[in-house]
Structures are given as C-alpha cells and as structure tokens.
Amino acid sequence: MIIPIISAVLIALGLLFFIGGAVGILRFPDFYTRMHAAGKGDTMSMFTILLGLAVYQLQDPTPAHILVALKILLIALFIMMTSPTSTHALIKAGFMEGIKMWRRKDRKEKS
Amino acid sequence: MKALGFIAVLGTGLLLLAASRDFPNWGDPDSPASSYRLSRHFITETINETAVPNMVTAVLADYRGYDTLFEAVVIFTAGIAVIGILRRYGSRNSIPSARETPLTPKKPDLIVESTVRLLIPIIQIFALYVIAHGHHSPGGGFQGGVIFGASFILLALARDLKAAQNWVAEKRTLILACCGILIYAGIGVLCQFLGDNFLDYQILHRILPTDPVMARYHSILVVEIGVAFTVTAIMFSIYSNLSSNGKMKEGI
Numbered sequence: 001m002i003i004p005i006i007s008a009v010l011i012a013l014g015l016l017f018f019i020g021g022a023v024g025i026l027r028f029p030d031f032y033t034r035m036h037a038a039g040k041g042d043t044m045s046m047f048t049i050l051l052g053l054a055v056y057q058l059q060d061p062t063p064a065h066i067l068v069a070l071k072i073l074l075i076a077l078f079i080m081m082t083s084p085t086s087t088h089a090l091i092k093a094g095f096m097e098g099i100k101m102w103r104r105k106d107r108k109e110k111s
Numbered sequence: 112m113k114a115l116g117f118i119a120v121l122g123t124g125l126l127l128l129a130a131s132r133d134f135p136n137w138g139d140p141d142s143p144a145s146s147y148r149l150s151r152h153f154i155t156e157t158i159n160e161t162a163v164p165n166m167v168t169a170v171l172a173d174y175r176g177y178d179t180l181f182e183a184v185v186i187f188t189a190g191i192a193v194i195g196i197l198r199r200y201g202s203r204n205s206i207p208s209a210r211e212t213p214l215t216p217k218k219p220d221l222i223v224e225s226t227v228r229l230l231i232p233i234i235q236i237f238a239l240y241v242i243a244h245g246h247h248s249p250g251g252g253f254q255g256g257v258i259f260g261a262s263f264i265l266l267a268l269a270r271d272l273k274a275a276q277n278w279v280a281e282k283r284t285l286i287l288a289c290c291g292i293l294i295y296a297g298i299g300v301l302c303q304f305l306g307d308n309f310l311d312y313q314i315l316h317r318i319l320p321t322d323p324v325m326a327r328y329h330s331i332l333v334v335e336i337g338v339a340f341t342v343t344a345i346m347f348s349i350y351s352n353l354s355s356n357g358k359m360k361e362g363i
Contacts, residue, residue: 078230085226092220 003059010052017045030102031094039087043080050076161327168245172252172331176310180295183252183338187292190345194285197357219270227269234262242339243332252335256342263347272355275347281359284344291340298333 021041028034050072057069135142144150153170163169171179242255267275279287299310307314312330313323321329351359 078233081226081229085223089220089223 003055007052007056010048010055014045014047014049014052017041017048021045029106031099032091032101035087035091035094039084043083046079046083047076050079160324161331162324163246163328163331165246165248167249168251168331168335172245172334173312173327176299176312176334179334179338180299180310183292183295183341186345187288187341190288190348193349193352197352198359199357223269227265231262231266234265235259238262238339242335245335246328246331252338253342255335256339257346259339259343260346260350263343264350267347267351267354272351272359275351276359279344279347281348281351284348288341288344288348291337291342291344294337294340295334298330298337 018041021037024037024041025034028037054069054072054076057065057072059065135144139145153166153174157163157166157169161169161173163173238255238258240255241250241258242252245251245255263275263279266278298312298315301318302311302314303309305314305317312327314326315330316323316326319326319329
C-alpha cells in the first residue's frame with residue numbers, strides 16, 4: 001500500500017517540476033534563461049517521474065519486475081547525462097553566435 | 112488554382128471518410144484480416160515453424176522476406192540517389208555554401224566531448240542488442256541499424272565530420288551498404304542453389320548444423336545483420352552528404 005503512494009508522490013513532484021520548466025520557457029526574457037528553465041526542469045522532472053515508475057514496479061518484487069525497474073533507472077541515468085549536455089551545447093552555440101544576454105535595463109527601456 | 116486544389120483535397124477527404132465506414136471495427140475478430148486462414152496460420156504456427164517468439168520478426172524476415180529484401184534495397188537506392196545528387200568531387204562548379212566557417216569552434220568542447228565519449232560505446236552496444244534481440248522483443252535490423260548510424264552521426268555532430276570519417280571512411284560506408292544487400296540476397300540465392308525457393312531458409316539445414324526450424328531461426332538473424340549493415344551505412348552517408356553540402360569536408 002505504501003509503494004503506490006510513494007510512486008504517486010514522486011510522479012506528482014515530477015509533474016510540478018515540468019510545470020515549472022514550461023512556465024520558465026514561456027515567461028523568461030531571453031534565450032539563456034529559457035534554456036536554464038528547460039534544462040533544469042526537464043532533467044529533474046524526468047528523473048523523479050522515472051524514479052516513481054521504477055518504485056511502482058517494485059510492488060511485486062519478482063525478478064522480472066526488478067529488471068524493468070533497473071531498466072527504467074538506466075533511462076533516468078542516461079537522461080541525467082545527456083539532457084544537461086545538450087543544454088550546455090545549445091547555450092554555448094548561442095554564446096558563440098553572439099546572442100545578447102538579457103539585463104535589467106532592457107526591461108526598463110521597453111516599459 | 113488554390114481554390115481548385117482545396118476542392119480536390121476536400122472531395123478526396125470526404126470520399127475517404129465515407130469509405131472508412133466500410134472498414135471493420137478495430138480489433139474485430141470477424142474482420143477479413145483476422146478471420147482469413149493466413150493470419151490464423153501466422154498466429155498459431157509461427158512458433159512451431161520458425162521457433163521465433165516474436166511473430167512480427169518472423170513475418171517480416173521469413174514469411175515475407177522478399178518484401179523486406181526490397182525495403183532494404185529501397186533504402187540503399189535512396190542513399191545512392193542522395194550521393195548522386197549531392198556529392199561533389201573536387202572544387203569545380205562549387206557553389207559557395209551559406210556558411211563557410213563552421214558554427215562550432217575548432218576546439219572540441221570538453222563537456223560535450225566527455226559525454227559523447229561515454230555514450231557512443233553504450234549506444235553501439237545497445238544497437239547490437241536491438242539487432243540481435245529482434246527475435247524476442249521489438250527490434251531488428253532496421254531499428255538497430257538506425258541506432259548504430261546515429262552513433263556515428265552523434266560523433267560527427269559533437270566533433271566534426273573528419274572525426275567520424277576516421278572511423279568510417281566514405282568508401283568503407285558504401286562497401287558496407289553493398290555488403291548488407293549482398294548478405295541478404297546471397298542467403299536467398301544460397302537457398303536456390305540448395306534446391307529450394309528464393310529466401311526459403313529451411314533448406315539451409317543442409318549446411319548449418321541444425322534442423323530446418325532452427326535454420327529458419329538463425330537465417331532471420333543473418334538477414335537482420337545484412338539489413339543493419341545497409342541501414343547504418345546509408346544513414347551515415349546521407350547525413351554526411353547533407354551536412355557538408357556534398358563536399359565531405361567540414362560539416363556543421
């Protein structure tokens with residue numbers, strides 16, 4: 001009984017991070033801050049959701065289910081490795097191309 | 112002219128929608144596709160005839176192996192066509208590309224470099240697993256080949272095209288693509304030489320140390336490897352031609 005609750009809490013937490021990332025992409029002012037929201041939010045939320053799914057598999061701890069849980073954790077590991085790297089590569093490419101960073105005074109000029 | 116096109120599209124769409132009412136319901140056991148004796152034969156007899164648990168793989172590579180052979184040939188032809196259109200040897204009639212200098216700096220990025228170095232072996236092992244495990248789970252030559260090709264593309268993206276071509280030079284790519292088709296068609300011709308139909312693998316038990324059922328099982332693996340060769344090579348070849356504007360030099 002306790003395991004579905006843990007898994008549901010983890011998945012709900014992941015969805016919360018996802019919402020944070022989505023709001024960040026929409027609301028942040030420039031490329032760099034948006035990538036920051038997308039990269040961090042996506043990585044953390046995917047990790048917690050996958051952790052929740054892996055925990056859910058352990059309800060019935062037969063070898064087959066444990067194997068599935070391990071595979072899910074492997075996916076989580078690869079996402080932890082690749083998602084920050086792709087964010088880094090995108091931001092570096094943007095920096096090399098000379099995209100301007102947002103500063104506080106930009107907001108004042110606009111409004 | 113635009114209105115005419117719109118009317119044509121609308122008419123065709125309405126006809127298709129009207130015709131869709133004649134389809135049987137999804138998953139209907141009495142539909143012609145489900146009740147015809149051929150599909151019942153596949154469902155009940157695949158495991159006895161080929162010893163392959165995954166019915167899709169058995170149908171793909173054994174029962175309709177002829178179709179799959181020419182699917183592989185289609186991919187091969189597409190790759191050859193891309194090379195024929197895009198590849199430019201030497202510097203004559205060179206069109207200046209939009210971006211002569213590469214986007215990324217010459218010096219490879221440390222973080223991307225380390226991640227790629229960690230990931231590529233894992234991707235390639237997973238690709239081999241997908242190819243070899245097609246008998247038991249979703250997978251097979253096409254999927255595994257695409258994953259394997261993607262590992263080379265990842266290297267070309269993270270470093271540059273040169274680095275990837277140190278692994279698989281252009282010539283070797285094309286030889287690999289031809290080898291894949293030759294393996295597949297060669298198995299079929301071998302069956303003919305042993306006195307059975309083209310791609311009828313069970314006759315191969317005469318040269319393989321197994322019974323006819325296991326001969327079909329193992330021939331499916333050989334055929335998948337052939338497909339994987341072609342798909343890997345053509346994936347990487349298409350990428351390198353498209354990204355380097357046919358010059359095979361810089362890439363993006």
